[in-house]
Amino acid sequence: INNSLIGMYFTKIFIKLNELNSERRKQILDFFAEQQGIGQVLLMEGKYDVQLILLGKENKDMAKLMDNIYNFCGKEIKDKEIMPIETLYKFNLKTFYKEEKDSIINIGSEKVDFKIDPLGWKILKEISNDARMSVLEIAKNLNISSQLAQYHLKKLIKEKVILGFSISINFEA
Numbered sequence: 001i002n003n004s005l006i007g008m009y010f011t012k013i014f015i016k017l018n019e020l021n022s023e024r025r026k027q028i029l030d031f032f033a034e035q036q037g038i039g040q041v042l043l044m045e046g047k048y049d050v051q052l053i054l055l056g057k058e059n060k061d062m063a064k065l066m067d068n069i070y071n072f073c074g075k076e077i078k079d080k081e082i083m084p085i086e087t088l089y090k091f092n093l094k095t096f097y098k099e100e101k102d103s104i105i106n107i108g109s110e111k112v113d114f115k116i117d118p119l120g121w122k123i124l125k126e127i128s129n130d131a132r133m134s135v136l137e138i139a140k141n142l143n144i145s146s147q148l149a150q151y152h153l154k155k156l157i158k159e160k161v162i163l164g165f166s167i168s169i170n171f172e173a
Contacts, residue, residue, distance in 0.1 A: 005114045006161065007057055008057055008086065009055070009085075010055055011062050011083065013062075013083075014044075014052075015064075015077055015079060016048045016049055016077070017077060020076060024173070028072070030075065035068060037054050037056050038053065039055050040053040043056075048081070098101060098129075116161060117152075119152050120161070
């Protein structure tokens with residue numbers, strides 16, 4: 001998704017936690033996953049334990065999230081680093097499918113005067129919950145015709161709101 005077209009920006013938040021028992025660690029990770037605007041909670045090894053991906057409209061979204069985090073587990077945070085994201089790198093997953101090269105997606109942080117119609121927003125929300133959802137499922141959930149759902153989905157692609165598609169492997173499965 002081209003977040004600059006929808007007035008959003010990404011921020012990475014890296015967190016190093018103090019030594020914790022497994023129960024408290026799970027509570028903190030569950031808390032992160034439940035926060036509004038957090039798109040991903042990634043566990044890491046090395047300098048940081050956790051990487052959070054925040055999607056927000058304004059800096060105050062990140063400030064509110066950090067306030068919530070500090071109120072819930074501030075004493076247990078050993079170190080943190082906050083970094084805005086302007087570019088995503090999608091590496092070639094040659095093991096799973098053939099793609100000639102890695103791709104770079106500039107997701108932009110500049111504000112753009114662009115309007116998405118209300119149905120476009122609803123479709124984005126539907127596919128953000130389940131990107132594998134068919135056009136028929138989208139149409140059924142939104143109580144519209146499949147032709148209308150397909151038209152708006154194609155329009156989001158043509159207007160470059162949706163920049164591309166990728167696979168995400170569930171390695172546990």
